[in-house]
Amino acid sequence: MKTLSFELHERQRCDILFGKENINIFSPESIVVMDSGLNSFFTEVPSEVHLLPGGEHVKSIDRVFELYQLFRTRNRSLVTAIGGGALIDLVGYSVYTHSQVKELFAVPTTCLAQSLLPIHGRFYVNFEFRKDLLAVCGLPGRIYIDPEFSFSRLQEKGNSELIPLLLITYSYDEHAFRYLQKLLKKGEELSYDTWTDILWLSIKLYTENVKDSPGVIGMGFANIFESVFRLKLEFLNALAFGTVFEAWLGKIFGVVSEEQYLLQLVRKFWSRQWPLRLDFSSINEYLGQIEKLELEIPCFGNIFHEKIGTEEFFKLLRDHGRELERLL
The missing domain is CATH 1.20.1090.10 (Dehydroquinate synthase-like - alpha domain)
Known part of the structure; x- marks a missing residue:
């Protein structure tokens, strides 16, 4: 596994782990939010994984409140987001505007999300059909990149990836x-x-x-x-x-x-x-x-x-x- 350490500011650091030897992304210690389109990628998805659709429309205030409720009922301090850039944006915004959750791990699954990583220091949601109108500062603690996710998508979607x-x-x-x-x-x-x-x-x-x-x-x-x-x-x-x-x-x-x-x-x-x-x-x-x-x-x-x-x-x-x- 290859690794990078990224520092946005002196006290903000993100470890980027690249390779197939990932952690158990369905760790019971974490609240897991995953793109529902990835169901077929796994042989088994634990029932407690919270599924959401991918795409820009998921980045809405309604979904933020849905995740707030999830955080309250699960009562854990770590959240893992598995999916494309829009879903990671949504989860990141929800995590860093909620006092209970302390850390975010991200598992990007598209080439777009794996290459344009969420390390620019902000997470966004859309509002009234305006792109990225609401923002909050934040940085994932870790990003896990499994190239097999994006390679499978390349084979499915073609060279636009x-x-x-x-x-x-x-x-x-x-x-x-x-x-x-x-x-x-x-x-x-x-x-x-x-x-x-x-x-x-x-x-x-x-x-x-x-x-x-x-x-x-x-x-x-x-x-x-x-x-x-x-x-x-x-x-x-x-x-x-x-x-x-x-x-x-x-x-x-x-x-x-x-x-x-x-x-x-x-x-x-x-x-x-x-x-x-x-x-x-x-x-x-x-x-x-x-x-x-x-x-x-x-x-x-x-x-x-x-x-x-x-x-x-x-x-x-x-x-x-x-x-x-x-x-x-």
Whole structure:
């Protein structure tokens, strides 16, 4: 098993354990909250495991109160969250707004959640269809990463699961991006060993950079799109669209490079279940209510940070909209 120690502040530390030799994630010492979609992954799930659906809609105030009630009746100080990023966000928010629970362990199960780890210091819930409107500070005590979870999902869902790894390497390390680009160009099916190697590489890059970074390319606009379309977009799909928008803006401002290779791979791995176009009238209506857009576009370790007015953004759409449409 590989391990990393991540320190957000002097008194906040998270141990990241990577490998199949995980603890008993159904430990009786912990209140366990799990994505109900994972039932089939296990031969047996203890009856006391609290099951919730995955996806952005689970991050609601109603679910927070449901977990408060669970914490009160179980009367334990440790909670383990098993599932994707949305479920871990919900459980983290509930844990760190509840005085009885003292510690959170997280077991992310999707590539998105295993690579973009919940170590940025906040947990979020949505409110009135607004993405991540409510937040609380917090950091898991431990994160257990079993690559078999995400590898199984890769085999089930297809190569769209690779998109987070592309975005991490493009955002933080040119050599890592070139390595991944070369590997994926071969078109060969990834072996489990190769999958664990590139997942571990991405995790290391993310943990080394997340304290000084806004996140990966596409993240800012992905959050906007989630609110625009009232949480109906799958987040990975929103992230793919966000990458297209931010690469387009980065090219206009001259702050990205080799973005065409990134976009080629994103388009190549676009899931057949995702829409191919967005409703621009909804985007314009939503952005019209915002005074300024804060752009933070990372590329190979450099971050472009700029605030632009929404009128300036609409002008960019008018002047460069056809190029954006071609990218989409």
